[in-house]
Amino acid sequence: MRSSHKPGAAFAVLGTLCLASAIVSAPAAAAEPVPAPWWPAKVIDAAKADKPVVDYVPLDKASKPWSVCVLFPHMKDSFWVAVAYGIVSEAQRQNIGMTLYEAGGYSNLPRQLSQFDDCRAAGADAVIVGAISEAGLAQKIAEARAAGVAVVGAVNPMAEAATNGKIFVDFPTMSAQTGRYLVDHLGAEGGKVVTFPGPAGSGWAEAYNDGFKQAVAGSAVTVLDEKFGDTGVAVQQQLVQDALQAYPDMTVVWGTAPTAEAAIGAAMEAGRDDVLIMSTYENQAMLDAMKRDEIAGFATQYPVLQGRIAVDMAVRALEGAEVMAFAQPVPEVVTRKTADAINLDLVLAPADWRPSYTVSAR
Template sequence: MRSLILCLLLTLPAVCARAAFTIQPWPETADPLQLPPPLSWTGPVRAERPFELCALYPHLRDAYWLSVNQGMVEEASRLGVGLRVHEAGGYGASSEQARQLAACAREGSDAILLGAVDGPALAEAIGKSPLPVFGLVNALPPAHVVAQVGVPWYQMGWRIGHWLALRHPAGSPPVRVALLPGPEGRGGNSVVEPGFSAAIAGSAITLVDTLRGDNSREIQRSLVQQLLTRHPHLDYLVGGAMAAEVAVNELARRGDQGAGQGPAVLAIYFSHGVQRALLRGRLALANSDQMREQGRLAVAQAVCLLQRPDASEAQCPRHMGPAILTLSGPLAASGDTLSDPAFRPVYRLAPGAPPPRQ
């Protein structure tokens, strides 16, 4: 009630209204064919005290985590809480992220929002943390965290495979697909591949190659070039956002896409480059897990449970995220998925501060 009165006194109707979210509950066993319906959730209107949140990201060198960052900054500012951000430097930096977990407590934070580089490798460091830990984007075992925001990446792989299987059912002419899921065994990739494989089982699709590597433009370009050399008659190339971006550019450079000779490209997740490729008709399909909205939800969830640790699931959902969007054309409105074009990473936001001018 006090937060509602404060909101009314501040006469900020747009800010007050933003406490309402449409969420998708994501149970641990999220059956692709039997998902619970989306729900409306009213998050906190304003934090009851100026909490300090410590967010740990694998890195901030691509559009995905940059978009998560903007969503977190927006929601932290709306709620009046502080935000400190640390990036590990990549998906191989589990030791660095373990050190950052300890640093969050030394900095005086109230909670940690962990975008884990490697959940199993961080289990001991999470267990030693004196602060409540919330999972962010990359799933962690429920026993290790208070709650988490994200989507099942099994679903991200399954949706791409399902789209292909519907177009190439058993008995139709065979097609060849290659997969570039990103770093091996990191983030959601360990479940993207099983999800994709389950969806194409029994179809006319043959997975001819899978190449894994870090999400840097140089590494993904090298992997794309290897695939196109090894498989000159490939029908589809499925990859993460960075792989999809460089594949579209590489095919354009070779003149393959314009001649209709190269593989169609599908993106497992979204980026600004993926949106541009969809706008130009150079990408067949892409998933968006609405990462900017995930950033907002993560902050709202943490504040909700810091204020009400014993709240019911309806009051403060423990395992949620936005819906996954699977698109054959560009996003009509990208504000829940992509960071703004001028947005730059924000590493420190003081409690009660407005979002920094960019």
């Protein structure tokens, strides 16, 4: 497989992110070592017109053991495990209760709606939502807010829902960075791309795709086609294999991190040793692949940081403290050359950490 720094045609894969797998009962998280302070953290205060970059500092500790319920689309990959790590570690630091549900995938909106009801029935003080569909959850969110339950949107876009606070990256900006990286990296020779943005209707997949296409417009990098689909590795592998057959002149695959993971093997099996692979977002597989020089790099939106800030937003809302209405991580492209300058503790969970679905206040 072609190294990320060699000249010539490239077969690039860029990843986004997604979710899957139904919640199973799990024991309460055991007490874990408290991570080093993660603040101040640079974020964009996106609720302000000029969108300044500011230092985010959380509360010292919650004033009481609030109960927070968390809804994820899935926990299929290490991206969402990283968000979960951020949530669990901040819930432990602030000494609040937390229960996490995952819906098993982006096609399972009815399950996420039912899990939202479960949160309400259990008496959650706040709900943190990694939404499968903002439109699908809008009524549930409005009803919760009317009942005095705080709601925070995390990771996936929330454009209009009446949340107390929300944190997610500007997806067009993040994907545009990967597009500009490819334009610069491939130079005058350029490349021909089929994009694999993620599941249609998720909001973030379309935003990723649009940002990437805008970034490469007018360059030597051209888009042949776009293929939306669930971010399970098996689904993405089939999409990539189909594209390799349909577009023999394709030199760039751009899509989700599971796309990148699947494409490493698919390109090898197809005899495409001219392949250059990138991921549009981070997970452990992408970091490992980058270290092995199997991919050129990936963009990061700091998922651990997002999980921690989402918890702090929920506590602030419950305690009547000031809440940043809309925070955005500052995305960056991570390559072998830049990795040492990135705080990876805010990107991925520790390698030996296993997801905890519950946290009990001490």
